[in-house]
Amino acid sequence: MKIKIIHTECGREILVRQILETGGHCPWDGKPFSKDYTAVLADALETAENAGNVLENALEKIAGMDPAMTIQPRSVLGESQAQIEALNDHGKDGRR
C-alpha cells in the first residue's frame, strides 16, 4: 500500500516514505505537517501503511483459498474511510 498525501499548504503530492525521511515535514517546502506532532505523525503514517500491507496480503490469501463466503466491504473499509473523510474535511479548513 502506498498512501498518497497532499500537503494542504502547497498542494503537492507526497508519499509516506518521503515524510519519514524528513521526520514529518513536507519534502517540497520543509514545513511540518503538524506543529506539535511531527515525529508521532510520521510514525503513525508508517504504521498505517504497514497495517494496510498486512491487510492486503491477508485478503489476497483469503481470496486465493476461494472460500465459501463473501465479505461485506463496509465492515473492512467503513471505519478507515470515515477517518480519512474526517481528516480531509478538517484539511479543507486550512488547519495545520
Ligand SMILES: [Zn+2]
Ligand atoms: Zn508542502
